[in-house]
Amino acid sequence: MRPGTILRNHYKIIKTLGSGGFGDTYLAEDLDLPRNPKCVVKHLKPKTSDPTVFPIALKLFEREAEALYELGRDSDQIPKLLAHFQEGTEFYLVQEYIEGHDISKELTEGKKLSESYTITLLTGILEGLTVAHQKNIIHRDIKPQNLMRRKSDNKIVLIDFGAVKEISVLTTANQPGATTLTVTVGTPGYMPSEQSNGRPKLSSDIYAVGMVGIKALTGKEPKDLPTDQDTDNIIWRQEARVSNYLADILDKMVQEYFRERYKNAMEVLEALNILIAPQPVPVPTPVPTIAPTIPSIPKTKPILPRLQTFTTVKVNRRGEIISRTEGRAEVMTENLGNGVSLEMVKIPRGKFLMGSPEREAKRSKSEGPQHYVDVPEFFMGKYPVTQAQWQAVMGNVRPVPIRSL
Numbered sequence: 001m002r003p004g005t006i007l008r009n010h011y012k013i014i015k016t017l018g019s020g021g022f023g024d025t026y027l028a029e030d031l032d033l034p035r036n037p038k039c040v041v042k043h044l045k046p047k048t049s050d051p052t053v054f055p056i057a058l059k060l061f062e063r064e065a066e067a068l069y070e071l072g073r074d075s076d077q078i079p080k081l082l083a084h085f086q087e088g089t090e091f092y093l094v095q096e097y098i099e100g101h102d103i104s105k106e107l108t109e110g111k112k113l114s115e116s117y118t119i120t121l122l123t124g125i126l127e128g129l130t131v132a133h134q135k136n137i138i139h140r141d142i143k144p145q146n147l148m149r150r151k152s153d154n155k156i157v158l159i160d161f162g163a164v165k166e167i168s169v170l171t172t173a174n175q176p177g178a179t180t181l182t183v184t185v186g187t188p189g190y191m192p193s194e195q196s197n198g199r200p201k202l203s204s205d206i207y208a209v210g211m212v213g214i215k216a217l218t219g220k221e222p223k224d225l226p227t228d229q230d231t232d233n234i235i236w237r238q239e240a241r242v243s244n245y246l247a248d249i250l251d252k253m254v255q256e257y258f259r260e261r262y263k264n265a266m267e268v269l270e271a272l273n274i275l276i277a278p279q280p281v282p283v284p285t286p287v288p289t290i291a292p293t294i295p296s297i298p299k300t301k302p303i304l305p306r307l308q309t310f311t312t313v314k315v316n317r318r319g320e321i322i323s324r325t326e327g328r329a330e331v332m333t334e335n336l337g338n339g340v341s342l343e344m345v346k347i348p349r350g351k352f353l354m355g356s357p358e359r360e361a362k363r364s365k366s367e368g369p370q371h372y373v374d375v376p377e378f379f380m381g382k383y384p385v386t387q388a389q390w391q392a393v394m395g396n397v398r399p400v401p402i403r404s405l
Helices: 054-072 115-134 162-167 204-216 246-251 265-276 387-394
Strands: 013-019 023-030 038-044 081-089 090-096 100-102 146-149 156-158 171-172 179-181 279-281 306-315 323-337 340-346 350-354 371-375 378-381
Touching: 013 038, 054 081, 054 090, 054 115, 054 279, 115 204, 115 246, 115 265, 204 246, 204 265, 246 265, 265 350, 323 387, 340 387
Parallel strands: none
Antiparallel strands: 013 023, 023 038, 038 090, 081 090, 100 146, 146 156, 171 179, 306 323, 323 340, 340 378, 350 371
């Protein structure tokens, strides 16, 4: 379509964004809304004139449009589907325009990015992908070009879900009355073997996300990395500066055999969460006997924060300690007056997975849906609150004992 073309007296084409075997994508403006906001128009059509193919294409189009409506409604990291319609035997999707850049601009050839950048990138991708995987929807074409860095908030947005591309590759098979897909949806290097054989799974997306992470760490395209002759697994660690723990996670994500990978985005986020938010455990940690919450503290001058050694433990999802490291945390003492003070430890910000998986045995409705919660940094009392500290803050209000349920 040429610039200036108007679809349905509604969407005016501005320019072509992309064109290929799966269809054409255009930047457009919505003439029906104030200030004519920008949108993205995808033009799809089957590569055959056989009239028996059209009903199949229409059914597929309606199914995938409904899935895109739902995904865009449930996640701000997936573009909203604004409209879908057909004209003749051709199909159109109108989606929210994401202003920003795709991350191929960040993952340039030969540039090795840091582990912290890679963890943040992986987390951003997986947070959006979790919404799709919870609905059993496979993206099928995760690669740097389909991961947008939104300008307004720097979040990663997943674009160009692969299922809609099937509409453009519907064609007639050799046998009369049969219809097939002649082109596999996906991108070499980011597409695992089971997907290239036409049997994609949720873990196929995990492989692609893992390859994006490996590209960030190594600065190399997947096709330029060697593979193990016995397992066909990618060999990449020698090209990166990376902790064994993150490297192990990435290795599991990109296993050649799909059963050896994480099953879905939720599982990978759970593993990465240990890296993102290890919890400092001050020593000693006695159990408080009264409610530790202090509503307010007199505005007296505190002693300046100082560093103190503590032990950080990393645990797996069963709560078992898998490593210990020594670190230092900020500790400060608040002078409450009359010779009473309160020692507090700074707890760093973190991201925590709340709730239980939908398929967990004996799971109650109150335990879902699973979601991540960001907790800002805060100071916590190092020891149980004493009677003297309580009285210094609360006066004669009696403390409330903590009782187990």
